[in-house]
């Protein structure tokens with residue numbers, strides 16, 4: 001008996017040069033470790049069936065589900081600024097697409113299911129630790145309200161993966177609005193395959209810009225749509241202190257979802273220069289650089305689309321630069337409004353933005369925790385005293401002085417305390433997947449086969465804006481531990 005997933009595979013119907021078929025590779029003893037029941041329901045899938053041994057075979061890439069046409073997608077990409085003309089899914093397989101309960105088309109992809117024609121020197125595999133990490137952080141991002149790929153299931157392969165040391169292998173089932181990347185456009189553009197570029201662009205328009213299908217200005221609208229979605233996405237990252245860590249163009253999805261949770265982490269102390277990835281030596285993907293890198297990546301997409309935008313070069317250039325300005329405007333508007341909301345001010349005045357930026361400056365100078373400081377404001381707005389927050393600053397008086405100005409500003413609005421407290425709570429999570437905590441629950445699962453801490457943390461992170469009095473320990477950074485040094489994969 002197989003599992004019933006109603007696949008409809010529009011990407012597999014694109015021409016041959018877009019992907020490679022990959023036959024199943026049976027494993028001796030794959031085992032389901034985790035199924036995301038809520039997501040399964042959203043997709044209209046039977047969660048119990050996904051927990052069956054048949055599902056373990058399908059979700060490890062060892063058996064083809066009826067209707068699935070497993071393919072690896074080809075793409076290129078700028079990695080740390082260097083162009084690589086052919087990357088592609090070296091360890092991922094698109095099983096197919098399903099239309100979810102809300103009518104949205106979603107990709108169902110395996111990550112870590114073995115070699116593909118694009119594996120280059122790689123083994124096509126993933127270790128359980130990084131798979132748990134992607135599951136936990138992507139689901140936390142979703143609960144935080146950030147567009148993201150989702151995690152449907154984890155299968156333990158029962159086989160070993162070698163990453164300096166022997167590790168247990170696993171496969172993640174990832175769900176995404178699509179896996180079309182800036183790098184997918186770069187692949188065809190670099191090869192001068194304008195016809196394929198047009199096919200790809202039209203496919204992306206059908207999926208992500210449906211109002212523009214068949215319209216004469218559809219490619220401009222696609223580019224502007226990507227600009228808007230990326231600006232909104234990166235503004236959300238910045239407002240939550242999220243550092244993606246590897247914003248290569250092959251990791252920028254045109255859907256506007258966060259993709260690839262390799263070396264990501266959340267800020268503890270606020271410092272725009274923060275980098276978590278050991279391979280990012282120049283700090284290219286530092287927290288504070290993310291908005292600019294988003295625009296750089298968008299410029300690479302715009303370059304690819306030039307031949308489609310207009311036959312008149314000057315017009316095409318104008319549309320491309322227009323999209324880059326649109327990105328900057330949209331980012332600035334969303335980021336500034338979000339920053340004001342974080343301190344409970346919803347009016348759009350420059351003065352209010354400056355007040356929020358002044359707090360950021362003092363946090364940086366005072367070595368204060370980003371998430372705890374902002375969340376703490378909800379207590380202050382409700383009449384609490386400042387010491388709970390100011391004690392996190394090297395110079396408590398610096399925060400107290402700011403808090404006085406801020407409270408005077410709130411009073412000027414005649415803001416109701418209860419309403420301010422609630423608004424600040426809604427804009428500032430109490431719980432984020434802090435890196436030390438993520439590492440702690442992964443270590444328990446991988447080294448001791450104890451998944452209870454992983455499950456407990458996942459549960460807490462599913463309601464990040466709620467006060468959860470019994471879950472306080474998950475809000476702290478946790479026992480001091482050096483950040484893991486990431487190798488990127």
Ligand SMILES: Nc1ncnc2c1ncn2[C@@H]1O[C@H](COP(=O)(O)OP(=O)(O)OP(=O)(O)O)[C@@H](O)[C@H]1O
Pocket residue numbers: 087088089090091092118119120121122123124125126246250251259260261262488489
């Ligand atoms: N173990 C591996 N075997 C084969 N290819 C790999 C392996 N690890 C990474 N790659 C490939 O190297 C490129 C860059 O890897 P990166 O870590 O950014 O992506 P990923 O985490 O594998 O996938 P995604 O971006 O889809 O989340 C991708 O083309 C990826 O498929």
